[in-house]
Amino acid sequence: MAGGSSDIRIYFQCGKGFADPRGLGYFSVKSMETMNDTMAKLFGEVNKLAGTSLGWMLAWDLTAAERKLNWMDKGTSVVHVLRSPSNSLIPSSITKSSGGDAAGRTATLDDGVLSEIYVENNMPADKLAHIAFHELMHNRLDVGATVVPINNSSDPMKAGIHDIALGGGGLAATPTTGYGQLTAKNASLMAKNLVTTVKQSTKHLLG
């Protein structure tokens, strides 16, 4: 699932135990393949609109040993795939976050940034992939990095990438419908910032 060399590495991590979305039955290998295809399409559009030739790698459910080798790499983001917001890995005390909705949320934990998306009510898988891309924007641009200032508004509907003037609307806009269009500004922001290092939280990865 790579487009040449892997400048961008996205690790999807399914929830643990009862929160495992695969327990829902409809979140199958087929859904993962559809998400991979849709993410590839979006990264292809980023390259086209931004005039770049970034390569990517998408992986699901790495083993603990693989994660230890890979999670620190440049260009890496982890997206936790959870059943519903009630399975969130983000403590309620966390304040630096995307606000979030029934689609996904990104927050800075004490050891790094954590992005999550919710399967329930957000299928089919191509829609879920668009939601994953939106959370990746938070991961790479405002919550996990400071490219776009997330404190520019106290209203979460207008803060950070949600501000159309800053994030470029389209896939950055909220609420996350799952079917926003990638805009030229979305693409140029992501092309510049998908390949940097944003420290990812590992507390729900290791062990």
Ligand SMILES: [Zn+2]
């Ligand atoms: Zn958002």
